[in-house]
Amino acid sequence: MTNAPQQLSRPLASRVTLLPDVQETRLPDAPPTSEAVMQAAFDALDKGKTHYTDRPGILPLREKAVAHIGETYGVEMGADEVTITCGATEARFVTLKQLVKPGMKILCAGSGEPIAGAAALVGATLTHNTDDADIALAYLTPNDPADQVQTVLNAVEARENVWIVWDMGVQNPQSSLHPAQNPALAARTITIGSASDKLPGWRIGWLAGSKVANKLRAYKQSMTICTSSISQWAALGLTLGSETESQ
Amino acid sequence: MMTLHNPNIPEDVRAVAADGTQLRYKLMELSNQYPDAIALGRGDPDLATPPHIIEAAKQAVRDGKTGPTPVYGLPELREAVAAKLRAENGLSVDAGNVIITTGGQEGLFLIMQAILDPGDEVLVPDPRYTSYDEAIASAGGKIVLVPTDHADAFNLRPEAVEAAITPRTKALLIISPSNPTGGIVTEDRARAIADIAIRHNLIVISDEIYEKFLYDNWQHFSIGSLPGMAERTITLNGFSKTYAMTGFRVGYIAAPANLIHALAKIKAVTTGAAATVSQWAALAAQTGSQAPIQDFHRIYDERRRLMMTGLREMGFDFSDPRGAFFLWTNSGSTGIHATELAYLLLRDAHVLIFPGTGFGENWGNYLRISVLQSSDLLHEAIERMKPLIMRYRSR
Numbered sequence: 001m002t003n004a005p006q007q008l009s010r011p012l013a014s015r016v017t018l019l020p021d022v023q024e025t026r027l028p029d030a031p032p033t034s035e036a037v038m039q040a041a042f043d044a045l046d047k048g049k050t051h052y053t054d055r056p057g058i059l060p061l062r063e064k065a066v067a068h069i070g071e072t073y074g075v076e077m078g079a080d081e082v083t084i085t086c087g088a089t090e091a092r093f094v095t096l097k098q099l100v101k102p103g104m105k106i107l108c109a110g111s112g113e114p115i116a117g118a119a120a121l122v123g124a125t126l127t128h129n130t131d132d133a134d135i136a137l138a139y140l141t142p143n144d145p146a147d148q149v150q151t152v153l154n155a156v157e158a159r160e161n162v163w164i165v166w167d168m169g170v171q172n173p174q175s176s177l178h179p180a181q182n183p184a185l186a187a188r189t190i191t192i193g194s195a196s197d198k199l200p201g202w203r204i205g206w207l208a209g210s211k212v213a214n215k216l217r218a219y220k221q222s223m224t225i226c227t228s229s230i231s232q233w234a235a236l237g238l239t240l241g242s243e244t245e246s247q
Numbered sequence: 248m249m250t251l252h253n254p255n256i257p258e259d260v261r262a263v264a265a266d267g268t269q270l271r272y273k274l275m276e277l278s279n280q281y282p283d284a285i286a287l288g289r290g291d292p293d294l295a296t297p298p299h300i301i302e303a304a305k306q307a308v309r310d311g312k313t314g315p316t317p318v319y320g321l322p323e324l325r326e327a328v329a330a331k332l333r334a335e336n337g338l339s340v341d342a343g344n345v346i347i348t349t350g351g352q353e354g355l356f357l358i359m360q361a362i363l364d365p366g367d368e369v370l371v372p373d374p375r376y377t378s379y380d381e382a383i384a385s386a387g388g389k390i391v392l393v394p395t396d397h398a399d400a401f402n403l404r405p406e407a408v409e410a411a412i413t414p415r416t417k418a419l420l421i422i423s424p425s426n427p428t429g430g431i432v433t434e435d436r437a438r439a440i441a442d443i444a445i446r447h448n449l450i451v452i453s454d455e456i457y458e459k460f461l462y463d464n465w466q467h468f469s470i471g472s473l474p475g476m477a478e479r480t481i482t483l484n485g486f487s488k489t490y491a492m493t494g495f496r497v498g499y500i501a502a503p504a505n506l507i508h509a510l511a512k513i514k515a516v517t518t519g520a521a522a523t524v525s526q527w528a529a530l531a532a533q534t535g536s537q538a539p540i541q542d543f544h545r546i547y548d549e550r551r552r553l554m555m556t557g558l559r560e561m562g563f564d565f566s567d568p569r570g571a572f573f574l575w576t577n578s579g580s581t582g583i584h585a586t587e588l589a590y591l592l593l594r595d596a597h598v599l600i601f602p603g604t605g606f607g608e609n610w611g612n613y614l615r616i617s618v619l620q621s622s623d624l625l626h627e628a629i630e631r632m633k634p635l636i637m638r639y640r641s642r
Contacts (some may be wrong), residue, residue, distance in 0.1 A: 004341045006504035009479040010417060010450050012509050013364050013386065020511040023320050030314030030523075038308050039525070045304055050296040051494045052289070055272065086349055086496075091521040117516030121360070201523035203317040203349075221318070222268065222381040224353045228522040229494030230304060 008199055009239030018120040020039070030200045037199065040237030044230055053226045056217055057084025061232050065206045069191055071166070073178035074081045081216040084227045088169030088194035088205040094220045095190050095207065096137070099163045104136035107162075108188050109152045110144035114170060130155035136150045137163040142173035153179055160188070163212075177238040180209060187211045200229040252336045253587050264586050264604060267377030271605040274589060278599040284506040285620060287630045288599040290426060290572060293619045294546065297539040300490060303531030307524050320347025320499070320506070320617060321526040327533040328499050335577060336455075337472030340483065340501050346510050347529075349521045351456045351485040351498035356384040357517075358452055358481055358500065361509040364522050367417040369452075372403050374606040374613070376426045378560035391416070391447065392607070397577065400567040401430030404617070405439035414442075423468060424457040424570025427606045429613040431461065431569045434468040440586035441473045451476065454483045456498075457571040459540050462548050465569045478503055488572075489540060490532040495525035513577075547572055550618035550625055557629030558616070561636045575603075579612035581639050596631040 037198045045163040069075055085091040092115050095097040102123030112126040138156045140149050157161040164179045180186040207216050263269035278284040325342040332338040348354040365387030371379050373392040383390045393411050395401040423432040444451050458467040471480030485498030565576040585602035590597050603610025
């Protein structure tokens with residue numbers, strides 16, 4: 001054993017106290033990796049695709065995300081509006097950090113649990129009250145109660161300074177509704193997605209759409225430069241949504 | 248001296264010229280229009296990732312070792328990193344003092360979030376990799392620049408550090424070897440700076456990402472190994488540069504245990520654990536053969552000597568490059584602002600070089616030239632640049 005240091009000589013930032021503790025224990029094993037994903041990963045490794053990718057993420061994966069959003073919700077956007085992230089976790093934090101100032105509120109139709117930690121870190125609070133002032137962003141998921149989602153969308157439609165997040169990165173998304181199906185909301189709707197249900201541990205997510213797509217991309221780059229190149233290429237072997245998994 | 252209003256600089260470059268990071272990305276984007284462009288900009292090693300690391304990544308996939316790891320990182324990798332830091336860097340750490348990050352850049356972000364309250368100041372040597380600015384600003388902190396200079400090989404001067412300290416100073420950032428200058432903080436200076444840090448109760452963030460690439464018999468020294476520094480030093484390092492595996496995105500932080508817990512709390516809600524396959528690859532890098540590092544070192548050293556010769560022939564002066572992959576080149580003798588000069592070299596020679604302004608607003612007389620291309624391509628770049636530099640000088 002060493003005389004390993006236990007306490008930093010200065011106090012930590014006060015924001016740290018707002019966050020829950022994290023377990024150090026090993027997590028359960030993942031489901032088996034499909035042949036298609038394995039092959040895509042091996043091809044990338046054999047071809048030396050082991051260096052930084054472009055900042056937005058590799059183009060074919062961004063195109064895949066766009067196709068998935070289009071197929072699922074009928075919402076069209078360009079691959080240039082997509083940024084590949086380190087899972088949905090990074091996509092959520094980047095969005096909140098860039099669009100929600102400290103002291104502002106996030107209007108949720110459901111529990112808001114997936115963003116609770118990120119909200120605490122940026123100094124925002126969650127609310128379910130559509131009449132609240134200081135709402136910066138509405139956070140919605142396909143698993144939220146449909147009537148609550150509609151209530152939130154009705155409440156923010158006329159409030160043009162409120163951003164909308166549609167988080168399809170949650171487990172087993174159920175709804176076929178998407179806020180950007182309303183053209184009046186498309187420019188301020190950010191779609192968040194993830195491949196973690198089929199590829200846990202590979203850390204692939206994405207941010208898509210909205211008029212702040214480039215701003216969000218720049219901040220993601222400042223945090224992690226790019227997402228793991230091997231994970232990105234491997235995810236090309238994945239089928240998303242209702243497609244049949246290729247073997 | 249020409250200014251950024253010079254019509255040679257396109258509007259979209261001028262628009263981001265004040266933001267070092269965005270300026271670098273804009274130039275990289277512009278270079279994509281030239282299929283024969285030689286990229287001497289980004290710090291991404293061109294050499295192949297060693298085969299045993301590639302094989303370890305494949306084996307992890309074959310073995311189904313792909314599920315998420317704890318946010319702290321793969322326990323085996325934390326142990327291996329701690330062992331490395333004890334053996335090579337003289338740090339008193341165990342696995343509980345280590346967290347695995349999604350590359351070194353994320354490490355910086357996490358550190359600043361964990362230690363800075365709004366208004367806290369961080370001393371940063373200038374010039375600097377401007378991602379430090381973003382990480383500090385993101386936590387509400389304030390960057391305070393500590394000047395370094397050409398005549399001193401961009402070594403950090405203890406008296407300059409002490410002069411920059413205020414009651415709000417919380418931390419000092421040390422980058423050795425430095426990006427962009429290639430300068431190092433020598434052991435004698437590190438000892439003097441450690442005394443200052445202890446006297447003023449400063450946290451020292453020691454970015455050692457280029458530690459394996461020092462030249463001309465210079466030696467790396469970890470400030471965290473000094474008496475009284477363990478409880479105030481945060482050591483940042485990673486696998487990207489050392490093992491030519493930037494795309495895997497694996498770095499690490501070593502620090503007192505309470506900070507490691509804080510970093511994990513922040514990481515859990517900002518990016519989650521590093522990619523699992525990448526971590527297994529990093530474990531192979533850390534525990535496998537280290538012979539590739541020696542090969543990389545020899546290759547980079549040969550290249551920097553080639554580039555130094557070419558730069559001298561062009562009439563350029565550069566600081567004594569003691570480490571990293573870069574030549575921090577004084578281009579003031581051309582009479583052209585570095586942002587314009589970098590743009591002209593890209594447009595006319597199809598050679599991508601970053602201007603000094605990509606590393607701080609005070610560096611319009613410098614270029615950062617990386618040597619992360621083959622010797623043949625470096626030679627070609629030199630031959631393309633020479634006549635243009637002569638022409639620019641005569642205009």
